[in-house]
Amino acid sequence: MTVSRGSASNPWQDPEPDGAVPGPTGDSADVLARLGRSWTWLLGSALTTLVPGVLLLVWPEATLHVLAVLIGLYLLVSGGFRFVAVFAREGHERLPGLLLAVLFVLAGVLCLRNPLQTIAALSLITGVVWLVSGILTLYTAVSAVNLPHRGVVMVAAVLGIVAGIVVLALPAESARALTRLLGLWLVLLGLAEAVVALAWRAALRRTRPPKPDAPAASA
Numbered sequence: 764m765t766v767s768r769g770s771a772s773n774p775w776q777d778p779e780p781d782g783a784v785p786g787p788t789g790d791s792a793d794v795l796a797r798l799g800r801s802w803t804w805l806l807g808s809a810l811t812t813l814v815p816g817v818l819l820l821v822w823p824e825a826t827l828h829v830l831a832v833l834i835g836l837y838l839l840v841s842g843g844f845r846f847v848a849v850f851a852r853e854g855h856e857r858l859p860g861l862l863l864a865v866l867f868v869l870a871g872v873l874c875l876r877n878p879l880q881t882i883a884a885l886s887l888i889t890g891v892v893w894l895v896s897g898i899l900t901l902y903t904a905v906s907a908v909n910l911p912h913r914g915v916v917m918v919a920a921v922l923g924i925v926a927g928i929v930v931l932a933l934p935a936e937s938a939r940a941l942t943r944l945l946g947l948w949l950v951l952l953g954l955a956e957a958v959v960a961l962a963w964r965a966a967l968r969r970t971r972p973p974k975p976d977a978p979a980a981s982a
Contacts, residue, residue, distance in 0.1 A: 795850040802964035808844035809956035811837060816949025819942050827938040828878045831885055834945065835874030838892065842867030852907075859899040866895055882941050886930050889945060893952070894927025912962035919955035926952060 798804055815837040819825065825833070846864040849857050870892045874885065901920035904913055926948040933944070 792850055795847050798847055798850075800851040802960050804844070804847065805960035805963055806957060808841065808848070809953050809960055811840045811844060812949055812956055813953025816946045816951075816953055819946030820950065823939055823942050823946075825938070825942055827882065827885070830938060830942055830945070831874045831878035834885065834889060835871045835878070837949070838867045838871030838874060842871060859903050863896055863899050866892060882938060886941060890927045890931035892927070893923050893930065893948070897921065897923030897925075897927060912959070912966060915959055915962045919952075919959055922955050923952060
């Protein structure tokens with residue numbers, strides 16, 4: 764789960780159509796910050812969670828090898844999205860997001876490095892990632908100043924915590940059962956992230972300054 768701030772918490776800045784705040788294009792950190800503030804970037808992160816979940820639900824016969832590869836790719840791509848979103852935060856708020864991005868990438872590497880690992884190991888990896896992700900996102904939602912739609916972000920964070928607890932407390936006994944369980948939670952988490960992205964888009968539109976009236980045509 765990525766949580767951006769940016770233009771919605773700085774209404775005196777003129778956001779671009781996609782929610783990014785204009786700035787010098789020569790600075791790579793600034794480019795990443797503008798990208799991370801975009802609601803479309805948040806929506807892309809949501810799709811990286813939703814698409815694997817749908818694939819797992821419509822393909823419950825996937826082998827453990829395929830399941831590990833799908834989960835590993837999901838974690839790696841999500842880690843990349845979260846890393847970019849870190850640049851959209853204030854300096855003192857970047858640490859939780861950076862830790863989360865590193866956690867996703869390391870977990871993805873573990874899944875892809877040994878895709879034939881046991882069901883218990885795969886459940887442990889995904890459960891820990893979701894649990895820690897939910898806790899860090901909840902912390903960011905509580906501590907961030909002027910965060911738009913704080914309640915929506917907190918609900919999504921709680922959903923991630925519950926998903927992690929369920930996967931850790933109810934280990935699946937077969938690859939098919941684990942596939943259904945992970946697919947269901949990925950879909951729920953992806954939908955929650957999509958709601959956050961759309962809420963962020965609404966917040967950006969409310970803070971966008973009105974366009975000046977067009978000059979009257981001369982007679």
